[in-house]
Amino acid sequence: MNFTIQNVLIPDENAYKSVDVQISDGIIAAIAPELDPVGTAVNGKNKLLLPGFVNAHTHSSEMWQRGIMSILPLELWLAELYDFAPLDIERVYLSALGTAVETLMSGGTTVVDHLVLIPDRELETIAAAVRAYREVGIRAFIAPLIQDQPLAAGIPSGETDEQVHESYFRPTEVTLELMQAAIEEFHKPEDGIYFALAPTGIQLCSDALFEGCVGLSNNYDLCRHSHLLETKAQQKLAQEKYGCTAVEHLNRLGYLNSRTSLAHCVWLTDSDIDILAENQSTVVHNPLSNLRLGSGIAPILKYRQAGVNISFGCDGASSNDSQDLLEAIKIGSILHNVTDADYQHWITPKQAVEMASLGGTKGLNLAEELGSLAVGKKADLVLYNLTDLSLLPRTDPIGLLVLGRPTNVVDSVWVNGKQIVDNNKVKNVNVDRLRQELFNRSQWETKRKSKTVAELEQHYRSIMNLKD
Numbered sequence: 001m002n003f004t005i006q007n008v009l010i011p012d013e014n015a016y017k018s019v020d021v022q023i024s025d026g027i028i029a030a031i032a033p034e035l036d037p038v039g040t041a042v043n044g045k046n047k048l049l050l051p052g053f054v055n056a057h058t059h060s061s062e063m064w065q066r067g068i069m070s071i072l073p074l075e076l077w078l079a080e081l082y083d084f085a086p087l088d089i090e091r092v093y094l095s096a097l098g099t100a101v102e103t104l105m106s107g108g109t110t111v112v113d114h115l116v117l118i119p120d121r122e123l124e125t126i127a128a129a130v131r132a133y134r135e136v137g138i139r140a141f142i143a144p145l146i147q148d149q150p151l152a153a154g155i156p157s158g159e160t161d162e163q164v165h166e167s168y169f170r171p172t173e174v175t176l177e178l179m180q181a182a183i184e185e186f187h188k189p190e191d192g193i194y195f196a197l198a199p200t201g202i203q204l205c206s207d208a209l210f211e212g213c214v215g216l217s218n219n220y221d222l223c224r225h226s227h228l229l230e231t232k233a234q235q236k237l238a239q240e241k242y243g244c245t246a247v248e249h250l251n252r253l254g255y256l257n258s259r260t261s262l263a264h265c266v267w268l269t270d271s272d273i274d275i276l277a278e279n280q281s282t283v284v285h286n287p288l289s290n291l292r293l294g295s296g297i298a299p300i301l302k303y304r305q306a307g308v309n310i311s312f313g314c315d316g317a318s319s320n321d322s323q324d325l326l327e328a329i330k331i332g333s334i335l336h337n338v339t340d341a342d343y344q345h346w347i348t349p350k351q352a353v354e355m356a357s358l359g360g361t362k363g364l365n366l367a368e369e370l371g372s373l374a375v376g377k378k379a380d381l382v383l384y385n386l387t388d389l390s391l392l393p394r395t396d397p398i399g400l401l402v403l404g405r406p407t408n409v410v411d412s413v414w415v416n417g418k419q420i421v422d423n424n425k426v427k428n429v430n431v432d433r434l435r436q437e438l439f440n441r442s443q444w445e446t447k448r449k450s451k452t453v454a455e456l457e458q459h460y461r462s463i464m465n466l467k468d
């Protein structure tokens, strides 16, 4: 469909200008004042047009446990999360739908779903998430979360000898074969569904799994996505496992390249940062999750100064506990003002918007075709209503969008030139029905006990030098 957004505000080098933006066959065809309209006219008056943001790291099925997870550090939190993880396919579908809707309504046009798989129903799990994303029309990276070591292996032992853990329920080669089958079935960029290889992280993955993922990503030309050094415990664990840092080890395995995006990156050394910069890998900043789980503050300003690409993620809704991308962008940019006294390095609202859009697409190897308002790029666009109370009075629209608390300000969203949000309503999904499903399939509860947390807690406390 061809259309022209008329009299819309867009940012330029100094401030803002009012222009018409023409979209033909899903591509931005022209940007200039007073163009002859092509196709349908869209009224852009008193609205701001920005490229869509990327929700560059999330786990959609965590939606089912948002709000209830205990206040715990990652290693114990994960034990609780897995003890109560949803194991039915319809729930996977509904939470992917919810994740897509919340991402769209906070400015996102692409989501990276580090999708937790239901054991022995992996392909069905992936199919359910794909179905949801296709229905909504959001651009989606399906990054199935894989591991080949049990949960207990993710906590440092405190011993110098190599640790032997019970084996994982599925051999590494079988997991890799499963990923290959999933790639063949689901990787369809022309339909807006991309597959990525996503070993969860050094804490639960063997070298063989990482190497297998490198092979598959090279063969099929796909992105790689992992958690990296989210917690201090993982930093310790890397030294125990490898005798070097996790980044040095992943670099030796050939895992780091320009299509590798790494969630968190809280506990890196200065030389690790240089390695990421050399490999042009992307750091996905998930500030709310890092605060919620007490993981620490990722040194984002250092990454920026070293030339490392940054994008923003919400992380799963069990560690956030929402999927509001604008909130992640706000906290993720001002958080660093307390860690670095030199205010000249602080992140401005305009820089934050660029990190969320172009930074996001760079991390997915899509910067050539997406991530900025430029002629020739694909039309993944978000139109914000500047007359909403939360964006008034009229000051600096991007300043208020990032630093304020915008509510219901997304007027329209297009992905690949197709409109999927119109007048603040998601077009292709019945959100009332989704609300009803989420309501019906849940109940208010305040107390539940995780068996695995009880098993792991004492060891965790002693290894982290926490007094009883």
Ligand SMILES: [Zn+2]
Pocket: 057, 058, 059, 114, 227, 263, 315, 316
């Ligand atoms: Zn995560």
